Amino acid sequence: MSLPQPTSDTAALVTGASSGIGAEIARNLAGRGHNLVLVARSEDKLNALATELAALGVRAEVLPTDLTDRAARKALPGRVAELGLTVSVLINNAGWSTMGAVAKADPEAELGMVEVDVAAVVDLTTRFLPAMTAAGTGAVLNVASTAAFQPIPGQAGYSAGKAFVLAYTQAVAEEVRRQGVSVTALCPGPVDTGFLDTAGISETEAKGAMPEIMWVDAAAVAKAAVDGLAKGRRVVIPGAANIVSARLSWLTPRSVLLPVLRRGHPALRR
DSSP states (O other), X not given: OOOOOOOTTEEXXXXXXXXXXHHHHHHHHHHTTOEEEXXXXXXXXXXXXXXXXXXXXXXXXXXXXXXXOHHHHHHHHHHHHHTTOEEEEEEEOOOOOOOSOGGGOXXXXXXXXXXXXXXXXXXXXXXXXXXXXXXXXXXXXXXXXGGGGSOOTTOHHHHHHHHHHHHXXXXXXXXXXXXXXXXXXXXXXXXXSSHHHHHTOXXXXXXXXXXXXXXXXXXXXXXXXXXXXXXXXXEEOOSHHHHHHHHHHHHSOHHHHHXXXXXXXXXXXX
């Protein structure tokens, strides 16, 4: 399997495309000749990216969407069809994390995170995958995290959500492996995209908790993601240190691992 060949009436839909990994994946796909449908809440940032990508000779459309809104997600396929485009590549990249102990958490924030990190992945995959399998070509990339390989005290909902995305992606990949569709989970480690700042963790705290060797820049993560998708890989973990860390986390007894993670998490040390 490989990425579908770009055509004038097909596009890659990228959620969370306004910045970070999503924007870099959009740039990578545009460089390969794919039209883009850019989805996020920030219309201004999407418009700026669309202008940049159009200069590469591809079509770049902007669909501002709040992915916590189920009705808005449901409307996306119709909005894409109105543009005269078919989604041949789906990038479920949008996501965010809450920080801190569950006992002190805001229920609305926790549920909002689950809507974007988990429900939106299932929703959009379920809506766009049937056309890909019917056509016998397509690609889906779901962005998980190395957090998927172990529970993380201080980010309980986030790590559980990413574990769901990883398992869901692997199962769907098996379902469609003979139907011409690639389905890949991207599991990056720490990336300097502003993600942690938004979650309330400073750069100093983050880099104190995660060694510099584990950090990979967004452009390198995006290239690894699209290359892996094109090769039909089920899981992509950018960075050798993150591959080792993920495997060790997966194998280490939880009774040993979880106290270490709890003590080291900045949100629980305050």
